[in-house]
Amino acid sequence: MRATIKAAVLAAAACASPLWAQEAAPAVPAKGSTADHTKFDILKQSFVSGPDVTKACLTCHTEASDQMMGTLHWTWDYENPATGQYLGKKNVINAFCGNVASNEARCTSCHVGYGWTDARAAPPTDPTRVDCLVCHAAPGMYEKVDNLAGLPAVVPLPEGAMTITGKLAVPLSLSKAAMSVGEPQRENCGQCHFYGGGGDNVKHGDLSSALIDPPKEVDVHMASDGLNFTCETCHISNRHKVAGSRYNVNAHDEGDTGLPGQRRDVATCESCHTDAPHAATLIGMKLNDHTDRVACQTCHIPAFARGGVATKTMWDWSTAGKLKEGKPYHESGFTQSDGKELHTYLSTKGDFAWGEDVVPHYAWFDGQVEYTLSDQTIDPTGVVEINRLLGGPDDGVSRIWPFKRMEGRQAYDKGFNKLIYSNVYGPETDTAFWTNFDWGRAIEAGMKYAGSDYSGEYGFVDTYMYWPITHMVAPKGDALKCDSCHTKDGRMAALAGVYVPGSGKPFGGRVGIALFALVALGVAVHGGLRLVAGRGGRHHG
Amino acid sequence: MAERLVMVYSRFNRIWHWSQAVSIFLLLFSGARIMGLHGAMPFGLAVTVHTGVALALVLLWVVVIFWLLTTGTWKQFIPTIAGLGEVARFYAWGVFKGEEHPYRKRLGRRLNPLQAIAYFALKAVLIPAIWVTGLVYLVHGFWSHLDPGDFWLWLVANLHILTGFAIASFVVVHVYLLTIGHSFREHVRPMINGFEKIDLTPEQEAYLEANEPERLHRELRNGP
Known part of the structure; x- marks a missing residue:
């Protein structure tokens, strides 16, 4: 009433x-x-x-x-x-x-x-x-x-x-x-897409409210004093089907750029820029040589979560449920660059870490993402990959892409070694975790609801989840410089199957240095002997 | 036999030598940067310098090959073992005793046998090797689709670097050898003014006096 x-x-x-x-x-x-x-x-x-x-x-x-x-x-x-x-x-x-x-x-x-x-x-x-x-x-x-x-x-x-x-x-x-x-x-x-995961930029890292009116430094395509793109400028739609997918990424645009009005199915950089976008200078041509191994995003999005909105980089569910005097509480231990305090602990959700201007994780990627679904067995002794990036250096189609690597610690079925469904939301239920702070009931209810077998025993497992980074393209002046990768311990250091000059002394270099050192030593000994002989090798008169 | 100062290094020869010397220095320096041995310039600049200078040097070499072939200068570099033993003995022993260098430069044969072998190896092995590996490396974009995993790129780059160090070693020995003899300056001078001390036969001397007097140095008629 x-x-x-x-x-x-x-x-x-x-x-x-x-x-x-x-x-x-x-x-x-x-x-x-x-x-x-x-x-x-x-x-x-x-x-x-x-x-x-x-x-x-x-x-x-x-x-x-x-x-x-x-x-x-x-x-x-x-x-x-x-x-x-x-x-x-x-x-x-x-x-x-x-x-x-x-x-x-x-x-x-x-x-x-x-x-x-x-x-x-x-x-x-x-x-x-x-x-x-x-x-x-x-x-x-x-x-x-x-x-x-x-x-x-x-x-x-x-x-x-x-x-x-x-x-x-x-x-x-x-x-x-x-x-x-x-x-x-x-x-x-x-x-929806900026606020996924429960808040601004929580999930993606490269999609946040900073893109509503970004300066050029944050997004060179969407800046209102520049090209002023909307999302749909790239994510073109046809009969309400919008181009672009995170599950089956068009990592490459195999077709040509198309005449106006022709192609309505792609949302890649290459769709407009081609795979040889750099100027015909010595360096430009060298950069164009990179495009078959390195995705555009890798250099042109030097960091994600730019523009003053942090992204969640770590979420530890295992600490959720702590109460103070029987009541849920929160801690705000991260200050965003705009001064806003962000939660680093919530009784409902556990511990978080945040990051701004985050350097991406790099991996070979052919556009396919394989998920660890609830019917798959996991190995809880290691870090479980919630999704796996398919592709590698030898397949001829993969390129090196930037990713947000989300670190998680989340519940799993200890008896069956699989990921679980949990019931977290439900203000009026006696199972929802966010209301009752009881993992046992929340997991049991989630598993039952989803129709998944549950052993009755749960634990927590470390996880990684990968999010392709493709938005917030920086102006070209802010793109990575050669030295970002072509240096010792550069950004590609962890990647196999790609030859990166300058990232370490190659075999030929070590042999060469040895040869050079031997010759220099020989010359030094020869010269030294001439000096010792007292004549410096010079003729008398 | 008369020892005369004869013009043996033509202006083109000297320009070739010194522009090549500068180029090789720039290539070694920028190449070492690309390889990661020093950080004196940004990587991108090093690549630009290395590529630009290399292409210019390749162009110079095309002209040089034409010049070597048409003027017959190539014959200077034909390797021989005649007199090789004496020269080798000099560098291994005689030089410490203050002996005179055993080789007498002749018109049409200014290089001693050891030099001829060294330069022949440089021209026939090292220079082609650095060219071929360098050009294949440079046009990586045209064949990288055939090389997933970058094994061939790795091989080409390593051979290129190894050859680069071999050339650097050559330069060290080349410069060091200039310190043997009367003086470093005296060794360098012919490559500056073109005049080298040469043993001339009376016929050669008479021919030069009559037909190419400008090739004989007037002031230094009998040598320093």
Whole structure:
């Protein structure tokens, strides 16, 4: 009853209008669009829910939902054609919050739909359950709540509701949001992709709110005083399918750059820059020789988590659950360059480490990533790789790429030696870890929910998880210099199968030095003997 | 026989020698940087210098080969064992006793047998080896797709470096040998003004006096 009253009050307040979070929608928001959505009568109504809006969208954009429902953004389910593994957020286990199953309402708050509450099954099939606004509403016109399985911030809004970008949720006018639509802007993509893993730049390292309005030093393509790219400039879309995948990376662009409007399927550097982008100077030609072994990103993204937003570099779940006087607590031991204090301990999540301007981990990579799924046996005595980067120096296609190597320590099934599903989210359950701080119950519930056998015994294992670094391309003046790698203990020092001049004395060099030393010694002895002979080898008169 | 100061190193010969000397120094210095022996210049600059100078030297050598062949100068470098024993004995023994160098330079044969062998080895083995390995190394981009794992690149680079050190060793011995004899300056002078002390037969002397008087040094008629 109280909740209903509160909702009614909120609704009344909301209708009084100044409380709307949004500004008025800009007229003809989409550049070059032939439609001004503020003029569509069907959008001038008081929508009460997301699906209401989608229903209106579909009256004109008849195929949009069907298109969306065939994409990875919708299914979170992906069969890797190269490895045969079933991947996608629905299936994989990661080094962050672990798994979607049993944590849905929180995790699926970033699903491009409304109300996917059981990730064991496919998302709902009703076309009106697709969320058009999350991608198309103008920045600031629309927000999803962080624990309502994708529902937006509309009345009735639970007290203290937060948005998926970590702000206090304010009720929205869906009508205004609908009238603001256009091509996706950085803010649209960013609200999920920048905030994955529970906060700004937590997951990727190269995708953060710094990209909303970055200076050239942070992103040479996206700087507003430069090329001013949006995400979609590279991640071009065709029938709502967006180019670019982390599971099956187009590490190389095998085709040509294509004429305008021709190619709609690639999002690589080479797609625009070709594989010989450097000037025809001596050094430029030498740099072009590198492109078959070294990915563009390796030199042109000298560090990730630039622009003042740190990324989480280590997450130790094993220390989670400590309480002070029976209550969860936090510690903030990392100060970001903008002065913001970041958590280094949370009772709910354990210990963290953060980094800014992080030097990447480098590895050979052919674009394929193989995951350690819940049905695979792990070796808990070593560091378990949550995902493995495929490729090597000898296959003729792999190149050296930069990665964020996330260090983790997370729960595993000690009896069966496999990674586990855990139920961390669920404010009203007696199993969720974040509510009850009991690993035993949280894991048992997660495993049961996911339908995975559980031995009943858990432990913690060290993990690595690799995230390809490809965003935040620096201006060319900030690219790595030759000496970054062509030196002793340079950036490629740990890599086999690549000859890096200057990184150490090669065999021929050691033999050469020995030869040179012998000759020099011979000359010195010869000269010394001449001096000892007292004549310096000079003739008498 | 008369010992005369005769022009034997033509202007082109001297320009070749000194530009090659400077080039080799630059190549050794920048090459050592690329290999990681010192850090006196940035890697990229070293690569630019090394490549630029090497290409210029290759061009010079193309001209030099043409010159060697057309002027017959190549014959100077034909190796011989005649008199080799005496020269070797001199460097191993006689030089410590203050003996005179046994070789008398002749017109058309200014190199002693040991020099001829050394220069022949330089020209026939070391220079081609450094060229071939260097050019193959330089155009790595054209064949790297055939060499996954970089084994052949490693081999080519190592042979190139090894040859580089062999040439550096040659330079050390070459310079050291200039200290043997009357004086270092006297050894260097012919490569500056072109005049070298040569034993001329009366016929050669008469021929030069009559037909190429500018090849005989007037002031130093009888040598210093």
